[in-house]
Amino acid sequence: MLSKKASSLCHGEDSSYFHGWQKYDSDRYDKLTNPKGIIQMGLAENQLSFDLLESWLASNPDALVMKRPNGESAFTDLALFQDYHGSADFKNKLVNFMARIRENKVNFKPDNLVLTAGSTSANEILMFCLADPGEAFLLPTPYYAGLSKDLGLPGFRVGMIYSNNETVVSAATKMSSFGLVSSQTQFLLANMLSDMKFTDKYMKENKERLKKRKETLVSGLKLAGINYLESNAGLFCWVDMSHLLVSNTFDAEKELWEQIIEEAKLNISPGSSFHCTEPGWFRICFANMCAETIQVALKRLKDFSQSINSKKKAGSCSRQRRFLLGKWVSMLLPYDPEPDR
Numbered sequence: 139m140l141s142k143k144a145s146s147l148c149h150g151e152d153s154s155y156f157h158g159w160q161k162y163d164s165d166r167y168d169k170l171t172n173p174k175g176i177i178q179m180g181l182a183e184n185q186l187s188f189d190l191l192e193s194w195l196a197s198n199p200d201a202l203v204m205k206r207p208n209g210e211s212a213f214t215d216l217a218l219f220q221d222y223h224g225s226a227d228f229k230n231k232l233v234n235f236m237a238r239i240r241e242n243k244v245n246f247k248p249d250n251l252v253l254t255a256g257s258t259s260a261n262e263i264l265m266f267c268l269a270d271p272g273e274a275f276l277l278p279t280p281y282y283a284g285l286s287k288d289l290g291l292p293g294f295r296v297g298m299i300y301s302n303n304e305t306v307v308s309a310a311t312k313m314s315s316f317g318l319v320s321s322q323t324q325f326l327l328a329n330m331l332s333d334m335k336f337t338d339k340y341m342k343e344n345k346e347r348l349k350k351r352k353e354t355l356v357s358g359l360k361l362a363g364i365n366y367l368e369s370n371a372g373l374f375c376w377v378d379m380s381h382l383l384v385s386n387t388f389d390a391e392k393e394l395w396e397q398i399i400e401e402a403k404l405n406i407s408p409g410s411s412f413h414c415t416e417p418g419w420f421r422i423c424f425a426n427m428c429a430e431t432i433q434v435a436l437k438r439l440k441d442f443s444q445s446i447n448s449k450k451k452a453g454s455c456s457r458q459r460r461f462l463l464g465k466w467v468s469m470l471l472p473y474d475p476e477p478d479r
Contacts (some may be wrong), residue, residue, distance in 0.1 A: 155180065155411035162405045167431070176399065177435045180407040182373040183426040184291060186347040190340050194330060201329040202311050204322065212325060219321035222314055224253035228328040232298065239341060243374055246455040250300055252310040255317035257297040264299060267309040348425060351394045351432070355424040358436030362443045373425045380418025382446045402442035
């Protein structure tokens with residue numbers, strides 16, 4: 139009864155990435171109620187600066203109750219808003235913000251911007267607008283930056299498409315009617331982005347917190363004897379755990395991933411779920427938890443790594459002893475130059 143796309147077995151939720159989420163949801167770590175639960179390190183969320191956002195909201199209650207700067211209620215207009223071109227005020231504030239975070243080296247036009255319900259929706263709209271069945275896209279990475287990652291607001295579901303091609307903008311605007319951003323969300327974020335003093339402070343402080351957290355993770359990886367890929371930004375670290383594999387295969391990677399979840403109680407994402415071409419690479423997210431929790435996670439990772447290395451070393455020593463014992467026994471046996479045939 140379902141379409142081929144709906145019944146396909148290659149949906150993203152069938153990967154280890156989502157299976158890890160499911161295991162975490164059934165056994166979530168909590169310092170007090172479930173200290174031996176699974177710690178979520180597979181989700182690229184930025185939760186390091188919520189206090190700054192909540193502080194702004196507390197100081198600007200009018201944005202939450204939908205009041206304009208002059209004190210008038212905006213409720214009626216927002217409740218009846220149906221223009222899928224998006225709020226002009228929000229789009230203007232958004233392009234100004236985009237320019238500022240690029241140090242005003244690039245200018246953006248609000249008419250070239252299409253609002254969507256998250257970056258996933260933006261990608262889907264572009265695919266419908268540009269491609270026919272059988273065609274494919276070559277995407278640069280990372281392919282989204284927008285409000286989920288920069289401001290840590292994935293639940294607000296705000297994404298965008300920006301293009302200098304008028305035909306693409308026109309087609310994408312029509313398609314965006316299937317995934318609009320709520321007028322209340324646009325109103326709130328327009329108010330937030332218009333506060334340049336706050337946004338400048340937020341971006342600076344957020345970068346510093348991310349840098350500090352990354353340094354914490356890297357230090358922990360070094361203590362655990364785990365190599366990592368050098369980077370200068372992001373919400374996660376790409377780490378090399380191939381030395382813990384029993385063999386250089388993706389089956390061995392999956393086996394190690396299952397061990398990490400079941401024994402170390404950490405949900406980190408195996409490289410195979412991101413189409414990595416080499417087994418043994420994992421993605422560890424570090425910005426979606428408090429400082430205390432990441433210390434617990436790093437200790438678990440260190441203990442797990444040392445345990446695996448000890449087992450491998452013991453197995454290697456055992457094989458070596460068996461080899462030497464066999465060689466010693468063969469030296470004691472009488473030599474027969476003409477053994478029975």
